[in-house]
Amino acid sequence: MESTAARISQAEPVPSQPPCDDSALAVRLRAGDEAAFEELVRSAGGRLLAVSRRMLGNEDDAQDAVQESFLSAFRSLEAFDGRSQLTTWLHRIAINVCLMKLRSRRRKPERQIGDLLPEFLEDGHQRNPSRPWNPEGDPGIETSELRAIVRARIDELPAPYREVLLLRDIEELDTEQTAEMLGMTPAAVKTRLHRARQALRALLEPLFTEVQR
Amino acid sequence: MNDRPNLSCRELIDFIADYLDGSLPPQVRSDFERHLGVCPSCVSYLDGYRKSMMLGKAALRDYDDARLESAPESLVRAVLAARRQSDKA
Structure with a gap:
């Protein structure tokens, strides 16, 4: 079976110029140069850990994902063709590893997406008109607490919607890259992303509209 | 003055993502x-849609x-130890 890293390499876009340093490092890695492996882990490890923390929200799982990502990459070095940066290649491998981990988790009950989308009257007006958002949110919530609440709300999204939101809005992959990683069409990614944003909006709305006292 | 009917709220909300990424045709944007x-x-x-996007990014950028x-x-x-181990296997 084709590995994650091998599939990702074949999906890379072709930049105009190959990054020379990465090509040289890749040659050393393929030759089994121990110092090259250490160099790569030290230089890219922090970035991969940040990605994994964002997607998994748990330090132990994030570190496991980093380790799996590097090992997957090392096993597939022949598939790295030097047309993109090693860090870009590793980033996408890490996202794939994190997606697999997210899918294997036993999840608490999720919200139904339909409950989080706006409803309309027959004439096309919103059934419940939207209220203005207080720009600051609840003044009783500290920034760090607000961030934790937002993370918890993202976690409440149904998995297929959370995945698209994470890849497009957080990891900033483009529509085509996201479609490729999730095995969807670009049109389906766009529709799902819009619904995911709408659902997150619905989950956050009480924080920003019920505190205008 | 054109004779194209204005959008309904439902249509507008359907078009928000395209509006924000600048991909709406000029007439629809108008x-x-x-x-x-x-x-x-x-x-x-x-406004809430835009703020939710920003809040989502900010919440997870903590990890950056x-x-x-x-x-x-x-x-x-x-x-590195796992790599050496897998090489031996």
Whole structure:
């Protein structure tokens, strides 16, 4: 079976110029140069850990994902063709590893997406008109607490919607890259992303509209 | 003055993502903005949609500090040890 890293390499876009340093490092890695492996882990490890923390929200799982990502990459070095940066290649491998981990988790009950989308009257007006958002949110919530609440709300999204939101809005992959990683069409990614944003909006709305006292 | 009917709230909300990424055709964009000029509810909806996107990014960018750091030494060692182990296997 084709590995994650091998599939990702074949999906890379072709930049105009190959990054020379990465090509040289890749040659050393393929030759089994121990110092090259250490160099790569030290230089890219922090970035991969940040990605994994964002997607998994748990330090132990994030570190496991980093380790799996590097090992997957090392096993597939022949598939790295030097047309993109090693860090870009590793980033996408890490996202794939994190997606697999997210899918294997036993999840608490999720919200139904339909409950989080706006409803309309027959004439096309919103059934419940939207209220203005207080720009600051609840003044009783500290920034760090607000961030934790937002993370918890993202976690409440149904998995297929959370995945698209994470890849497009957080990891900033483009529509085509996201479609490729999730095995969807670009049109389906766009529709799902819009619904995911709408659902997150619905989950956050009480924080920003019920505190205008 | 054109004779194209203005968008409904439902249509406007369906088009928000395309509006924000600049991919709406000019005529639809014009209808979209004309609707916003007369519909406070859709203005609020769009505002909340944009803010939710920003809040989502900000909430998860907490983790970005690690991007600037090296991975913990224990993790570096674990990765390198696992690689050596897998080479032997």
